[in-house]
Amino acid sequence: MANSSKTRVVVGGGIVGLVSALAASEMGPVSIYDPGIGSGATYAAAGMLSPGAELLAGEHHALNDAEIALGEWPDFLNSLGSPEQLFFPAAGSLLTGYSRGDHEEIRRLTALAGASSLPCQIVTRPADAARFEDISPRFDKGVFFGEDAFVDVDALVATLIDVLKSRGVTILNKTVRRIEGGETAVVYTDDGSCRYDAGLVCTGALTDLIGQGHASSVRSVRGVTIRLRRLTPVAPRMVRGLIDGRSVYIVDRPNGEVIIGASADESAERYVDTLAVAELLRLALLLSPSLDTAEFLEARSGLRPVGPNGQPFLERVSTSWGWHSGYYRHGVLMAPLAYRRAVEFWND
Ligand SMILES: Cc1cc2nc3c(=O)[nH]c(=O)nc-3n(C[C@H](O)[C@H](O)[C@H](O)COP(=O)(O)OP(=O)(O)OC[C@H]3O[C@@H](n4cnc5c(N)ncnc54)[C@H](O)[C@@H]3O)c2cc1C
Numbered sequence: 001m002a003n004s005s006k007t008r009v010v011v012g013g014g015i016v017g018l019v020s021a022l023a024a025s026e027m028g029p030v031s032i033y034d035p036g037i038g039s040g041a042t043y044a045a046a047g048m049l050s051p052g053a054e055l056l057a058g059e060h061h062a063l064n065d066a067e068i069a070l071g072e073w074p075d076f077l078n079s080l081g082s083p084e085q086l087f088f089p090a091a092g093s094l095l096t097g098y099s100r101g102d103h104e105e106i107r108r109l110t111a112l113a114g115a116s117s118l119p120c121q122i123v124t125r126p127a128d129a130a131r132f133e134d135i136s137p138r139f140d141k142g143v144f145f146g147e148d149a150f151v152d153v154d155a156l157v158a159t160l161i162d163v164l165k166s167r168g169v170t171i172l173n174k175t176v177r178r179i180e181g182g183e184t185a186v187v188y189t190d191d192g193s194c195r196y197d198a199g200l201v202c203t204g205a206l207t208d209l210i211g212q213g214h215a216s217s218v219r220s221v222r223g224v225t226i227r228l229r230r231l232t233p234v235a236p237r238m239v240r241g242l243i244d245g246r247s248v249y250i251v252d253r254p255n256g257e258v259i260i261g262a263s264a265d266e267s268a269e270r271y272v273d274t275l276a277v278a279e280l281l282r283l284a285l286l287l288s289p290s291l292d293t294a295e296f297l298e299a300r301s302g303l304r305p306v307g308p309n310g311q312p313f314l315e316r317v318s319t320s321w322g323w324h325s326g327y328y329r330h331g332v333l334m335a336p337l338a339y340r341r342a343v344e345f346w347n348d
Pocket of ligand 1: 263302324332
């Protein structure tokens, strides 16, 4: 085990903090602080590993990393003991549109995706009717990304916690009030302080511990997802519909659970806003009208951490501390890359 005498600390236990702690746990003792592990943006995430159908205009520069991350998921899961029940690799995702303008936008996005090596295929009714199962007939063509997958994020967080515990990682359900840098990384909580050799701040969209004056920055975009349960499950899949310039996605899980997402508001206030729920349901029902009989389970909200130019980063902010955030709309998809970045930091 490399560097085994070094002690390491991670502040924040969302997906980024959990995989950063996982990386550290291979090298020596680790502690992770979070009053609610997995309760941040990670809690609201739909779990789409979907570089294709989740592509937005202006984000194509990130496509390459997203594709690499998707390809690394099977090995990443193997390293966690292959928990098969949380990964749905062959789901694929359909990107489809409503109006002429939406189809134009899909053509633009497909050209961007086509410029990468992301496999995608034009699909139409009736030839590819299976791709449009339970989708309104108003949507009759689209693009299918056959390699897109999804994960059950709640199960992923639970698995990561189990693996961390099995490796002896100390999980402290405490809020960190302040950190201090220098030769050692000092963490202050309401109970006192603790000193480590190195630390990573992984607090997502919350930047209080970091302060100003760094190359990186994070702004926050609130998002809401809705959970329903279909009376009659459809095959696991993802569909993203563009509807008169608005966007909605539906993730069908094998157990009949459905996740609808996602709203996006420039806001640092975390709550489920009524307008987001109303709009997501309106769009989802246009896309898949049979959802009108589904059981409403819950709505969740989270603050997406948006890095400079929408890019994730791991910046060294002092001799002993790093700041790892900015994963915006793709923190779950990018988990294998976040893990690799953390390995490099801890080895440095
Ligand atoms: C609605 C929605 C849908 C999404 N869907 C997807 C998707 O389908 N696919 C995808 O790849 N990504 C998706 N994302 C994006 C993804 O959720 C984020 O990129 C990712 O969760 C960011 O993880 P994080 O660990 O940086 O932040 P967070 O998950 O927010 O974790 C930060 C953690 O830090 C803790 N913390 C904060 N301050 C302190 C402190 N002072 N002391 C101790 N702990 C602290 C918090 O409690 C929290 O647990 C979605 C996001 C949203 C909001």
